[in-house]
Amino acid sequence: MNVVTRGTKNALRSPIRSGAIVIMLSISVALILVMLSARSSVTAQIDQVKTTTATTIDISPAGIQGGMGGGDPLTADQVTTITNTEHVTGVVSTLTDQMGTDDTDLTPSTELGSFGERQQRFEGSGMPSFPMPEGEAGDGATAIRTPPAARTTVTGTSDPNSVATDGGELTLKSGATIDGNSDELIALVGTSLATKNNLSVGSTFTAYGQTITVKGVYETGNNFADNGVVMPLATVQNLTDQAGKVISATVSVDSSENVEATATALESMLGDKADVTSASERAAESLTSLESIESLTLVGVVGAAGTGAVIVLMAMIMIVRERRREIGVIKALGGNNFKVITQFIVESVTLTFIGAVLGMAIGIFASGPLTSALVSTSSSSTTSTTNQMPGGGNPGGMRAMGAGGPRGIAQEAQSNLDQITATLSPAVFAGAIGITFLIAIIGSAIPAWLIARVRPAEVLRSE
């Protein structure tokens, strides 16, 4: 029987005490695994957010935000300038319009309501007359404007996914997506608008005097967005006689380090014609909840590892004190410090190993639910925080229409949290095993020192 066998055997010398130590250790190891797993997922999500959200810049014409306001859209030349700017890897452009009854045969699925009426009210009392815009009702003719009515939003975009409200891909209930760079008379229709107008894939409707074919029906879960129509950018530009015009451009930059410099260059080039908003601030807001979970998991890992180390430490101190006489006898028989300490380290490692195996088994089953619970708790606090923010921003929450407001950030943050699931990768297991052995070593260090101090003469003196 060598020193390793003796150490292993000693670990099971007192089944009840060893069992209690193993159970406490296994809980600690399970917590370490869960926290490492959650941390790994959150870190991956943070990296993803940093490489996506944090590398974009939103540009909108001066005075226009979320399809509201006034001013001139960005021109084709300005879009070309944006596209050719250094570090810019892509530009998603959009042009929106509100279609009234004269523009389309579609019936909006949402009511105008008091808010909508207020947005379309005219100055003065009664039903005044206004000159119609040039070209619509003859030269300078005075006509009665149509009374306020709900309208249908049409979005022309070079990337239909930009309409999604969750930052991911646009969810299609039926049909297929459309090519945002074509100029065909095709459209994706929001699910509530499609239901209201009995539209399905292959159906047609009229817009700006042209027949548009429905290629797909999308669903965002947002009432405003689901009452809309999405068409290729060039199609909307052609239909509304705004060739090359866009009201928002989302610019992708090659790396997060270049975002601020690129934003500055764009501001310089576009001057006061456009508002340039770097995504860094938005990303920071979006990352807050993720980083708080990351910090929480780090505290959890350190806390669980510390607890495990204290459990091993206290157990080994207790064992060493209890076996002082035995240690003295072994030394008196010619056992050196190295052999005695090795025997106790093997005992400690054996207990830790059994605890680790059990703890990892528990951790595998618990990591999913516990990560969800952790994310859920953080999600509640995020919602609570964003609900306290002042209102504003885009009314519908669609990214394409300027989701830079608090609602958009909240949705992005929630989306980031929703995408977190427990990841038990080999790296997570390696980390948990590494920490476990660190626990065993730390837990054995002080007992080893105590062992080295035991003098064999004490054994004879106590005879």
Add this chain to the structure above:
Amino acid sequence: MSLTVKKLTKSFSTSGGTVTALNSVDFHVDTGEFASIIGKSGSGKSTLLSLLGALDIPTSGEILVDNEDITKLSSSKQTAYRSKKIGLVFQHYNLIPNLSALDNVILALEFGGVPSRERKDRAVELLEEVGIDADQQKRKPSRLSGGQQQRVSIARALANHPAVILADEPTGNLDTETGKKIFDLLHNLSRSENTTIIAVTHDLDIAGKTDRTFRLQDGKLIKHK
């Protein structure tokens, strides 16, 4: 192996002041001699034994084993001295409780540097020599009688062919008959193996049967027989 002690002194610092357990002790024991040390409780018997076994460091003086002063040895050499040249027998046996009788003897052989493949045969041989049969060899100490445990303890002390066996009250925890058997066993070993044995005892009958007896009184050694 002869053993010579010269002016050996051991003092302890306590809260009440310095206590001198051994005061300039001198004696000599020849190879193969069976010597006994008697004395009242607290007279310094166990302290003397622990110094002879290199378990403790004297305040001053020399312990010459074959003309080599063991008090001057390094810590690692003292450990080697204990494992190879000294055999210890304790009043309370001090067997490792979770090891079988056989494994207790094997443990001493391991510390003595005996190759692992030879340990078991040697341990079995030693245990049989002291009267522990095959069934008893597999038992843990708690399932052996006091006499059997002391036999195992003696087998363990003999494991590495020690030149000196230091026995601290080897019969003190046994009944008279068993104590006599253990004494006979040690006595026979000293004769057959030519092993020097120094035993601390309260039992004057046993002390009377040894080759030489020393009395310790107030830390000073007085030759008794």
